[in-house]
Every structure is written in C-alpha cells, then in structure tokens.
Amino acid sequence: MDIGKLKAPYQITEIDPWLAPYGNDIELRMDRFKDKRRQLVGESASLKDFANGYLFFGFHRTKNGWVFREWMPGADEVRLMGDFNEWNRDSHPLDRGENGVWEIAMPGADSLKEGQNVKLWVRKGDNWFERLPAYSMKVVMDEQTSILCTQVWDAEKEYPWTDAGFTAVKPDAPLIYEAHIGMSQDREGIGTYREFAENVLPRIRDLGYNTVQLMAIQEHPYYGSFGYQVTNFFAASHWYGVPEDLKYLVNTAHSMGIRVLLDVVHSHACPNVGEGLQLQDGTEDQYFLAGGEGWHPAWGTKLFNYGRTEVLHFLLSNLKFWLEEYHFDGFRFDGVTSMIYHDHGLGSAFTNYDMYFNLNTDLEALNYLQLANELIHEVNPNATTVAEDMSGMPGMCLPIEQGGIGFDYRLAMGEPDYWIKLLKDTRDEDWNMNGLWYEMTTRRPQEKIIGYCESHDQALVGDKTIIFRMADAEMYTGMMKDYHSLTMDRAIELHKIIRLYTMSLGGNGYLNFMGNEFGHPEWIDFPREGNGWSYKYCRRQWSLVDNPDLKFGWLNDFDKAMISLAGEKKLLDDPAAVSLWIDPERKIISFSRGGLLFVFNFHNSYSEQSFFLHAHTTGEGSYKVILSTDEKRFGGPGLIDHDYIYQTAYTEGRGLGFNVYSPCRTAMVLERIGE
Known part of the structure; x- marks a missing residue:
C-alpha cells in the first residue's frame, strides 16, 4: 500500500x-x-x-543443527531444557542480543529431535520460573497434570499439499458452515481433525456450503472455553490431533471446493501463567497492557497492547503463519467490539454516531485491525475477513483507502437476537411485517454483512436454538414423521421459513452452526465439574438426521435445497433485495433478489388464494416455483404447485405480475423460465 x-x-x-x-x-x-x-x-x-516473526523466533533447523530464539526483554537469564538434555536447567543458557532477543545455537542434526518436550527456564531478579516459547507451534498436555508443554516441531518440513491454485480463484459469496472439531462426532468424546475431514466435510459439501469456519483451533488448555482462552497462538490445538492432521483437513476441504476460515482470537488471551503469554518474561506489560487496563472486566482475560511494535509483530506474524503454513483462506475475528472500545462495549447500545467517535474508542486497536486486513489481503488477495462486531462501527467493512477498517464482512449479530426476541415475546399473529423487513435489510451503505438466524452462541447452555425454543419438550416425543401437533408442525414450518428468509434477505453471505441446519436437539454443554465432566451434550448426533423415520431429515434436505439454490443462482452476489409488497394484515412479504422472486406468508392461519406477485424487477415472461417450504419432501403438505407455469400480465393499478396461491406459514421461490 x-x-x-x-x-x-x-x-x-x-x-x-x-x-x-x-x-x-x-x-x-x-x-x-x-x-x-x-x-x-x-x-x-x-x-x-514485516510479519515474519515465526520464521525467526522459536525452533528452526540450520545447516549445522538447530537455532532457537525468544523475545524476553524483561528477563535476566533464559535457559532451554527438555527431553534433549534430561531437563537439565543449567546446561543450555541462551545469549541475550539486541532488544531483548535471546538465542541459542545447537550444533548437530540430532541435538534436537521432533517430538521432544521442551520448556524455558527463566530468571527475573531472584525468581526462576518455567515458560513455554511464545512461538510454540506444537503443544501437548500432560495426562496426569493437565499442564501444557511445547514439543519440537519442524515447520520447514514439506507437507504434500495438493491445493495449488485454489486461493487464486475469487470466492463466491460465503455460505459458511461454522464448526467445532471436538464436538463434531456422534460418540461421547472429542473428535479429531481426521474424523472431521473424513466424516463431516462430505456432509458440508453435500449441503452446498462453500466455506467452513473452524472454531477453537488455536491452543487452549481448558476444553470448555470453546477456544476463547488461547495460550499458544501459533499452535494447532492438541485436543484434536497433530498439526499435520489439521493440514490434511484443510487440504481435503480445498479438494472439495470448500474454503476454510480460522476463528482467530486476537481480542484477548488466557491469563494462565507458565502456559501462555502472561508474565512471559516476568513483567506484566511485555505483551499486555499494564495494571487494570490489561484485564478484561467481564472475561477475566489479558488484553494486548496494540500500541507496542513487538506485539503488532507477534499478532501480524500469527495471521501470516496461519495463511501460509496451514493454507487457511481467511479469518473470522473474534471479539472485535471488545477490542475497539476502552469499555469493551459492555452495556452500550450504540444508538448514535457520537458513541463511535469519542475518547472511548481505542484507535490503536482499530489501527491494528487495519494493518491486519492489509496484511491478510496482501498475502492472499482473495482471502475473506469477517468481523464479529456488534457495535456497527462505521467503515468496518469499507476498504482502508476509503477510510475504512478493511474487513470484507461483518456478522449481522442483531439478526439472531431479533429472532429470539420475536419468538420469545410476540405471538405469531402479532409479528410486525415492516419490522421483519427492516431488521433484515438495514445495514451500512456499501458494507457487506453475513446474515444468520442462529450460531453457536444460541446453542449454548443458557440459551436455546430456534427449533428447541419453538418445540421445547416436544422435541423428545414429536420428531417421528407420523407425529403431528400444533406445536411441532409450527416448529417445523417456521424453522424452514426463518432460515430461508434470513439467508435470502439478511446479508451478503450466510452462516449456520453445525447441526442447526437439521434442528439438532438440546444445547451444547461442554464437559465441566457441574455436569460430571460429561460429553453427552458436547457432540452432534448425526444418527438423528440419518434416521429416515425422523423429521430431522426433512429439515436437513430443505437446508441443502436452500443453500444449493443460493450457490447455483449466485443469489447473494446481488447486493440487496428489492421490496415488492409488504402486507401487515395478511402477514405477507414479497421481494426480488438475484433474478428470483420470493413470497413469504407468515400468517398462522390465513392462506391467500390470489396474491398478486409483482414482476417488474425480474421482467415479463413465464415463471415457475423452484423451491418452497411446503414441499412434501421437506415435510410440508404439498399445497403449492411446482409444475404450474405462471404468465405475467399487465393489470390496471397493479402493473406487471401474476397471481399465486400463498398458503399460510409457507415460503416460495420463483424463477423466470422463458419470455
């Protein structure tokens, strides 16, 4: 630039x-x-x-053996110990160089071996303590103590990638499948990178998603943190296997045409001493802000000092590392709102522009995000960056050259909140159609967003997924295909309608959390002391969707049809939908987008026999229904005719269009098939 x-x-x-x-x-x-x-x-x-820290720090092979370097400006002595020297704390001292960079050369190809456990022995004043290298690329956990330890891993070793040219292809609008590796298996336990690649990626491909977003990949010692208590930023989490297995996963995804985003956590860090960066060199302000400013008041985690050059070097190098070493296709940045405000956005409603431009705004954090976006798109011009920002900071998704922060997309975090509030607080017959349109279409000009009706946040203990919120206890007794009740029929129909409405209207991309597409029952509860360290609710029960006698298959098949339609028709490449009709009384909304016509009937009992569907945005000609929530293959009664050909006509006072039958609580998509 x-x-x-x-x-x-x-x-x-x-x-x-x-x-x-x-x-x-x-x-x-x-x-x-x-x-x-x-x-x-x-x-x-x-x-x-500039962002080459991982090529300099940490362990690297040389012509004559190995070299190790660590930045510890506050340390008075640093030594290396491990399996290679029988944990001798004195035999391998490091030399201090400029700017607090410590180094040791270890001649001989066998002076270190891959898989050997190593740690640093550090002195600050009169105190000695153990630390893990900041650039640890492989970390393991001791089964007896549950303490993390670095293992020697040769990053220069070639991996047999087969995805050459994949990143050169400009991506379509992202259809994101948000996933957690550990809970991606049916059994009660922790899934692996290999299992995910072999068992789950084919499901994602078959559903039509073109992007998978992997959570909890950066190393974290507490499994139940959902990956948000990172200790080792360059290490692929030990919970799911070895680094080569993560590469296998990414390479396999690319072979299927699926891009892979990393859920990156640069908004805060785990406060564990000895395992992460906390007090790494014996000082509190090496990587983090000093004093109370260095602690997140709600999360109890450490906060990076984005104004320090060495911290920026570390974080930017981290981004380049994941792009180049693991071939990730971009990032979803966690906790952006927390980063960019000194009060972390806690309790703020962000109701006016003054709240974005005042002394509460952290310019150093915003500048880091600008640098991060510039770097990412320099390394891979087709990379995708997504901001998890609930504040709506203006310019978050505008190019830096225009005065923006440089993200490609922002998560539309208000959309799931809106659906939850609507389902909780408002009777179906009182749903506000103008409000439904406003919530899904209001966004900052020329800034792209990822729409979604629920993510992992809505599936955690203390919250409820959409299907569970509507069906509740009847989920356990009413999912057989031959079972019908007012509660279950409503839940099945609205589950499909809400998803199609959000996907087609709510953004320039779409996101779904693993299993929610088929209405996965219950919540996510990670193993913890309170549940007896159980994995019962920390898995995805694929057997439910594979059972032909259960309704989960209906929902899964609808999601597949919906996502496939969006991909095949390039629906979300069209910047925005055009409103055709909003009927507050009959609860009908129609619009056009991507050359398609959409009709949503949200009414719980009223079916419109002759709804005039305007077609002036898509043109004169013949039309046909290509998808509806009413289809029998999705558990509907099949009232909407998919074979009938509609012909446009000009009608006095209404313009170009045609009449369609719109049954209550259904949605349909129509396409022009001829002149």
Whole structure:
C-alpha cells in the first residue's frame, strides 16, 4: 500500500453522509494508521515482509543443527531444557542480543529431535520460573497434570499439499458452515481433525456450503472455553490431533471446493501463567497492557497492547503463519467490539454516531485491525475477513483507502437476537411485517454483512436454538414423521421459513452452526465439574438426521435445497433485495433478489388464494416455483404447485405480475423460465 495516496477527505464520508460531522475523527484514525505503518515498515514497504516473526523466533533447523530464539526483554537469564538434555536447567543458557532477543545455537542434526518436550527456564531478579516459547507451534498436555508443554516441531518440513491454485480463484459469496472439531462426532468424546475431514466435510459439501469456519483451533488448555482462552497462538490445538492432521483437513476441504476460515482470537488471551503469554518474561506489560487496563472486566482475560511494535509483530506474524503454513483462506475475528472500545462495549447500545467517535474508542486497536486486513489481503488477495462486531462501527467493512477498517464482512449479530426476541415475546399473529423487513435489510451503505438466524452462541447452555425454543419438550416425543401437533408442525414450518428468509434477505453471505441446519436437539454443554465432566451434550448426533423415520431429515434436505439454490443462482452476489409488497394484515412479504422472486406468508392461519406477485424487477415472461417450504419432501403438505407455469400480465393499478396461491406459514421461490 502506498500510504502517500491516503489523504483526506476520505470517501467514507461520501458513502455515509451522516459521517460528515466526524470527518476530523476519521482523519485522526487514518493519520494514526499511517504513522503506525511508517513506524513498522516505512513509506511503502510490504507488511508481508514485516510479519515474519515465526520464521525467526522459536525452533528452526540450520545447516549445522538447530537455532532457537525468544523475545524476553524483561528477563535476566533464559535457559532451554527438555527431553534433549534430561531437563537439565543449567546446561543450555541462551545469549541475550539486541532488544531483548535471546538465542541459542545447537550444533548437530540430532541435538534436537521432533517430538521432544521442551520448556524455558527463566530468571527475573531472584525468581526462576518455567515458560513455554511464545512461538510454540506444537503443544501437548500432560495426562496426569493437565499442564501444557511445547514439543519440537519442524515447520520447514514439506507437507504434500495438493491445493495449488485454489486461493487464486475469487470466492463466491460465503455460505459458511461454522464448526467445532471436538464436538463434531456422534460418540461421547472429542473428535479429531481426521474424523472431521473424513466424516463431516462430505456432509458440508453435500449441503452446498462453500466455506467452513473452524472454531477453537488455536491452543487452549481448558476444553470448555470453546477456544476463547488461547495460550499458544501459533499452535494447532492438541485436543484434536497433530498439526499435520489439521493440514490434511484443510487440504481435503480445498479438494472439495470448500474454503476454510480460522476463528482467530486476537481480542484477548488466557491469563494462565507458565502456559501462555502472561508474565512471559516476568513483567506484566511485555505483551499486555499494564495494571487494570490489561484485564478484561467481564472475561477475566489479558488484553494486548496494540500500541507496542513487538506485539503488532507477534499478532501480524500469527495471521501470516496461519495463511501460509496451514493454507487457511481467511479469518473470522473474534471479539472485535471488545477490542475497539476502552469499555469493551459492555452495556452500550450504540444508538448514535457520537458513541463511535469519542475518547472511548481505542484507535490503536482499530489501527491494528487495519494493518491486519492489509496484511491478510496482501498475502492472499482473495482471502475473506469477517468481523464479529456488534457495535456497527462505521467503515468496518469499507476498504482502508476509503477510510475504512478493511474487513470484507461483518456478522449481522442483531439478526439472531431479533429472532429470539420475536419468538420469545410476540405471538405469531402479532409479528410486525415492516419490522421483519427492516431488521433484515438495514445495514451500512456499501458494507457487506453475513446474515444468520442462529450460531453457536444460541446453542449454548443458557440459551436455546430456534427449533428447541419453538418445540421445547416436544422435541423428545414429536420428531417421528407420523407425529403431528400444533406445536411441532409450527416448529417445523417456521424453522424452514426463518432460515430461508434470513439467508435470502439478511446479508451478503450466510452462516449456520453445525447441526442447526437439521434442528439438532438440546444445547451444547461442554464437559465441566457441574455436569460430571460429561460429553453427552458436547457432540452432534448425526444418527438423528440419518434416521429416515425422523423429521430431522426433512429439515436437513430443505437446508441443502436452500443453500444449493443460493450457490447455483449466485443469489447473494446481488447486493440487496428489492421490496415488492409488504402486507401487515395478511402477514405477507414479497421481494426480488438475484433474478428470483420470493413470497413469504407468515400468517398462522390465513392462506391467500390470489396474491398478486409483482414482476417488474425480474421482467415479463413465464415463471415457475423452484423451491418452497411446503414441499412434501421437506415435510410440508404439498399445497403449492411446482409444475404450474405462471404468465405475467399487465393489470390496471397493479402493473406487471401474476397471481399465486400463498398458503399460510409457507415460503416460495420463483424463477423466470422463458419470455
């Protein structure tokens, strides 16, 4: 990036005129970004060449053996110990170099061997303590003590990748299957990378998703943290297998045409001393903010100092590492809202623009995210970055050159909240159609979002999935195909309608959490002391969807048809839908998008015999229903005719269109099939 071309006024204020009064704040943000970038790499040098920490620090083979380096500016002595020297704390001291970089050369090819356990023995003042290298690329857990330990792993060793050219292909709109490796198996236990690649990836491919988002990949000692208490940022989690198995998973996904995103956690870190970065060199402010500012008040975790050059080097190198070493296709950044506000967005409703541009805004965190996005897209121009930001920070998904932060997409976090509140607090007959349209279509101009009606958050203990919220206890007794009740029939129909409505209208991409597509029952409860360390609720019961006698198959088949339609028709490549009709009384909403027509009847009892479907946005000609929630193969009564050919006509006072039968609590998609 040529930062000399980054000059005010920035286009962001033209894209969103409401930002005009905050032009000075945006200029300040951009000036800080330019200053920070100059500090790191100069005027026009590459961030890609800067973010090479993992190629320098840690363990690396040399012509004559091995070399190890660690940045510990606050340490007074550093020594290396492990299996290679029978855990002798004195035999292998490191030499201190410039800027607190410690180094030891170990001649001889066998001076270290892959798989050997190693740790650092560090002195600060009068205190000696054990630490794991910050750039540990493989970590294992002692079965007796549950303490993590670094293993020697040769990152320079070639892996037989077969995905050459995959990243050169510009991606379609992301249809994301959010997944957790450990809970991806049917048995009560922890799944593996290999099992996921062999058993779950084929399901994802068959459903039509083009992207899988992997959670909890960075090393974390407490399994129940869902991966959000990271200790070792460069290590693939030991819970699911060895690093080569993760590479096998990514390579297999690419062979199926599936892109892989890493759920990256740079918003905070595990506070464990000795296993992670906390007090790494004996000081509290090596990687993190000092004092109370360095602690997250709600999560009890450590907060990075995004203003320190060495911390930026560590984090940016981490991103490049996952892209190049494991061939990930991008990242979903966790906890962005927490990063970009000094109060972490706790209790804030973000009801006006003043809340985005004041002393509460953390410019150093925003600048880091700009640097991160520039780097990622420099390493892989077709990479995808997604921000988990609930605040709606303006410019989050605009290019840096326009004054934005540079993300490709933001998660539409208000959408699942809206569905939950609607299902909890409002009777079906009182659903507000204008509100339904507004919630799914309101977004910042020219900024892309990922729509979803539920993710892993809604499946955790303390919350409920959509199907469970509607069916509740009847999920246990009413999922046989020959069972019908008002409760279960409503749950099945609305489950399909809500998903199709959200996917087709709620974003420029779509996300679903593993198993929710077929209405996985119950919640996610990780093994913990309170449940006797049970894995009963920390798995995905694929046997349910594979059972031909149960309704789960109906929901799964509908999801497959819906996702496949979106992919085949490039539906989400169309920036936005066009409203055709909103009927508050009859509870009907119709719109067009991607050359298709959509009709949603949310009414619980009223069926419209002759709903006039406007076709002025898609053109004159003949039309046919290509998908409906009413189809018998999805558990519907089959009232909507998929064979009938509709012909447009001009009607006085209504324009171009045709009449369709819209049964209550159904949705249909129509396509023009001829002139």
